[in-house]
Amino acid sequence: MRLLITDPTSVVADYADVVSVRAEDASGSFGILDRHADLLTALTISVVQWRHAGGRLGYCAVRRGVLSVRGRNEIAIATRQAQLGDDLDQLEHVVLTRFRADLDTERRERVAATRLHMAAIRQIIAALRPAGPELTS
């Protein structure tokens, strides 16, 4: 089977030798084998797991998403955020790192936005100051 995982900006995974896939939707965990009937479902925040032809396992944490099975042998997952991992320990590490990085970025952006805001206000006050005594309160 072919497994295709995409997030809004990139193709996260595209494997042609996948034997089985496990995923989770609101009704719980389910598995998909080759020649499954067409299916469309909404995934929860969960871990998608699959098995390659050689028996190797692959993991991908997804932040919700849509899973579709088409043409009996093609599984496509479209998700907001996807993180690949070779095993669950590594996946946890990757997800944690990304989470911390995102948090850090958000904080820095907030600081930058506040700074910009303050600078703009300062500019406005400076520009208005000589205009008249009633504005220099």
Place this chain on the structure above:
Amino acid sequence: MTEEGDGMLRSVRQRRARHWHWLREGEPSFARQVAQIGILGWTIVLPTLLGTFAGRWVDRHFGTGIFWTGPLLLLGLALGCWSAWRWMHGR
């Protein structure tokens, strides 16, 4: 381990905990599955099955289709429910 992270991290940890559990315990054994049905379940199921098998045997013997199987199945079920009821009130 700190309590930070969001749902994604939680789901990864949950999956890993389940994986560990599976490695440690493996598939639940047959005896365990049987035990899970419980004494009350078996009290109802066993007479029903016995009734069905007895009915099948009688029907095959006399060649009467399912003339005996149906009633004996229901009889077994009734017996099972009745004894389950008694068991419950005996507690």
